[in-house]
């Protein structure tokens with residue numbers, strides 16, 4: 001394993017698919033590296049519920065190499081915590097190597113984080129902010145590949161440019177990367193602009209690379225995992241947010257949140273971790289419950305808890321309140337959501353582990369636009385809505401689009417495709433066109449046209465011309481009947497009032 005100079009040689013370690021199959025055991029279900037969230041206690045819970053490989057949170061190579069306390073906390077693991085990949089960030093080959101040499105006997109591979117898009121990564125010059133420094137990356141990956149006794153792996157984001165993404169991945173493979181995780185989003189897709197990951201890039205890389213690959217992004221349930229495996233041809237699928245909301249995601253079940261929380265806290269008793277991690281996990285698990293207006297006190301209690309007993313008490317309260325509904329002993333009347341937190345009105349089955357569906361980047365842009373307009377003209381802002389192409393649309397239409405985007409298991413492309421199929425714009429304004437309109441207009445413009453040009457649109461049910469003709473007919477043929485019919489006529493017209501102009505019905 002180790003040569004005369006103390007260096008591990010590449011000849012003695014398993015590489016590529018041998019490493020994937022024999023060392024890792026061909027995992028398909030992978031828990032992502034998550035700062036402050038993929039700690040030992042959580043990993044153990046996930047393994048119990050079907051995770052076949054876990055990543056550690058990302059560690060700073062420099063701190064790990066030089067701060068014994070940081071390293072001791074980071075290396076918290078146990079015999080059952082395998083297979084395990086430990087992830088580092090850094091921008092210096094020797095520094096990362098120093099850290100990795102100290103970690104290698106506690107894990108099955110060392111991963112380099114090349115995907116982090118956060119401002120802190122920009123300041124520290126690591127993660128996705130290295131994705132244009134191919135010489136440096138070659139140096140880092142090659143050094144680890146040559147000097148470690150375990151394989152080196154990488155986690156990347158895509159470039160918008162497909163061809164560049166492929167060259168990037170090939171460069172890492174050529175430098176010695178033995179397994180590549182591809183997060184199908186660009187560096188710019190983060191925070192409220194996260195949006196949907198594009199698996200087609202991952203599929204393309206899979207067709208050109210020889211090393212094993214994991215796909216990451218858009219995994220909200222087990223059906224997504226299998227769809228992703230089928231669509232991209234990758235070897236495994238990695239989940240982060242979906243896993244935090246449902247640690248049993250890889251078993252395709254939705255257990256009650258208190259069950260997962262209790263089991264997690266039992267692992268925390270065995271493998272302690274900072275209270276901030278625990279709070280983070282419980283807030284994620286209880287996301288849907290904590291959004292309910294009546295639970296605001298519970299939310300405050302959890303926010304200020306920092307002892308294991310306090311966390312257990314919160315879990316007990318959640319269980320006491322929701323278990324009778326879960327058992328069917330009491331009929332659940334959906335509760336009202338806190339409007340300051342969620343745009344949904346009611347929450348259904350909030351006590352079951354379920355994914356959190358992020359708002360789309362379009363609705364985020366919409367909110368920003370509304371705020372900006374509000375600042376200029378408070379009355380106008382409330383009336384302005386835009387679709388993803390920037391066209392102004394009605395409030396009703398906007399609500400419909402938002403509802404569609406919140407529907408689980410639909411990629412943005414699918415939602416958009418359906419929307420495109422049905423949605424044509426009015427030729428006179430940016431509102432949606434009536435699907436049967438004679439003049440390719442929205443209802444309002446169509447009505448204006450029919451009034452102004454004395455015509456009918458049966459598609460919209462706007463029959464101005466016919467009604468006026470009918471009115472004239474009555475006027476001309478029965479002076480006597482006119483008054484009695486006029487009332488009926490008016491009644492008929494009320495649903496679609498025709499302005500009474502000179503020469504029209506009096």
Ligand SMILES: Cc1cc2nc3c(=O)[nH]c(=O)nc-3n(C[C@H](O)[C@H](O)[C@H](O)COP(=O)(O)O)c2cc1C
Nearest residue numbers: 032033034035037057058113183217218239240241
């Ligand atoms: C709480 C949290 C912490 C994360 N920490 C890391 C990390 O340490 N290293 C890393 O490469 N990615 C990290 N990520 C990104 C995820 O690994 C993953 O790439 C991203 O969330 C997309 O996957 P998802 O759609 O399944 O959430 C983190 C994500 C979350 C939500």
